[in-house]
Amino acid sequence: MERLWSWDRPATVRDVLEDMTRRPPLAYTTVMTVMDNLHRKGLLLREKQGRAYLYRPTGSRESHTAELMGQAMVGASDRSGVLLRFVEQLSPEDLVALRELVADAGERPEADPQPPLA
Amino acid sequence: MERLWSWDRPATVRDVLEDMTRRPPLAYTTVMTVMDNLHRKGLLLREKQGRAYLYRPTGSRESHTAELMGQAMVGASDRSGVLLRFVEQLSPEDLVALRELVADAGERPEADPQPPLA
DNA sequence: AGGGGCTACGAAGCACGATCGTAGCCAAGG
């Protein structure tokens, strides 16, 4: 399913359908239903353009993954315990990245969350 | 389901069943099937004691949550991007805890992962 | 006005988990 958001531009149902490579090609309505479900789940925004809808992701794939990670620890009583186990299983590269991130966070309380993306 | 691992001691099917409070009490076999599924999924260890099995959790609840969080970012291409979005949504308290954790990690390359728990 | 493309709605198939019943096993007690 939603692994088709590699391209960062909005897409119509037909765009996605024609990009799909599948042994028996999926039906048009299948792709549409999936995108509609994603939209109902708040993962996709849509906007009417002519007679068709233009879909665009609500957030980046990274945001979504981070959202899932945060969701996994809601209701946890010992949050720092969870974080401890989490950093324990991180790779060294992840660890250095994380170290920089937690150091930066808080220094500039509010920086641009989304610079122009360049 | 598995919210019964608040107690840290191993338990038999009957222990769990008698601890359950549910409008229509669950059948004995229901609890057994659930615990067996958890065992098949590697979340529970079991050991025969007499004619019954003793079940104990494979890891702490914190380890399991951390495992899920790690699982959420497998296959992510931009891991530091994910971590960025993740720390962004953390509460200030979580942030200070995480800062300590990433600072400690690496200083003592291998400390006891499980001290006697005292 | 007609046709092509798009959406809305709902049905069928599939996978997974939860719930439970029945059958079989084994040890203890009469």
Place this chain on the structure above:
DNA sequence: CCTTGGCTACGATCGTGCTTCGTAGCCCCT
């Protein structure tokens, strides 16, 4: 020795959610 009670193994049923798709209806363009 045989019966009874507790436990496990196996499979049936049910509900839920996701996937796939077809049909019906709508609207713009020619």
